[in-house]
Amino acid sequence: MDIDKYIASGILELYIAGTLTEDENLDVLSYARKHPEIQAEIEAIEASIVALTKAATPTQTSKYSYTTLYDKIKTTSESEVKVIPLPKEKLNWSSYLGWAASVLLVAALAWMYTQNNALKNELQSSSQATVSLEKQIEEAKSSLVKSEELLSTIRNKDIQVIALGGQAVDPNSYAKAYWNKKEQQVFIDAQGLPDPPDGMVYQVWSLKLDPLTPTSMGLLENFITDDNRVFALANPNESEAFGITLEPAGGSESPNLEQLYTLGAV
Secondary structure, rough: HHHHHHHHHHHHHHHHHHHHHHHHHHHHHHHHHHHHHHHHHHHHHHHHHHHHHHOOOOOOOOOOOOOHHHHHHHHHHHHHOOOOOOOOOOHHHHHHHHHHHHHHHHHHHHHHHHHHHHHHHHHHHHHHHHHHHHHHHHHHHHHHHHHHHHHHHHHOOOOOEEEEEEEOOOOEEEEEEEOOOOOOOEEEEEEOOOOOOOOOOEEEEEEOOEEEEEEEEEOOOOOOOOOOEEEEEEOOOOOEEEEEOOOEEOOOOOHHHHEEEEEEEE
């Protein structure tokens, strides 16, 4: 544990003031036995309270000692002795007030420690929230820029759009391929594909139809975490069709046609 932080928390002052719960008192005693620094701090706080109490309590001394009074009584004749009624004993309120002031002072110091730590925690949380918000704003700006660039790209007059329809494994699946043959690049819009199972990944294939010759164009990595699910892939091939299959993580050398999700001819 951080002993300095524990001492600075104000809990030892609350322990001396007697405002902690039974379980909290037991915790403080346990820590004090294990850590001499905590025991020393408790003793220092108690010493400070005692010193403060002594300072707040007026000093009273007797005018006569017991021996002097006894000698005075012996030398006085019985005829001279007068019975004087003793006044009722008065409580020394100043002493109690001194202790009360000390306890209040300790409680006030403990409260100030607690409030100060709470304020520090609030400021730290506020600072972290501000940093998180700034990061989200930057990410949103970056995402907007990427979206604008993507729209500009797929609206290019040289782009050819190929619809990829669902196949037997999942007839509801669909995708689109935006092929810029001049720049040898294909954008795959895979929004219509379901999330792949754990350990599996979608792989895109460029196909020659006669004879059927598949060439891997790449994987749709980070499919689940990609919000827009538009993937840019290089395609230097003379493609006649595009297909997307579900393959084991890392991809395959040849497509698993039993897991062919979408297919579309150019």
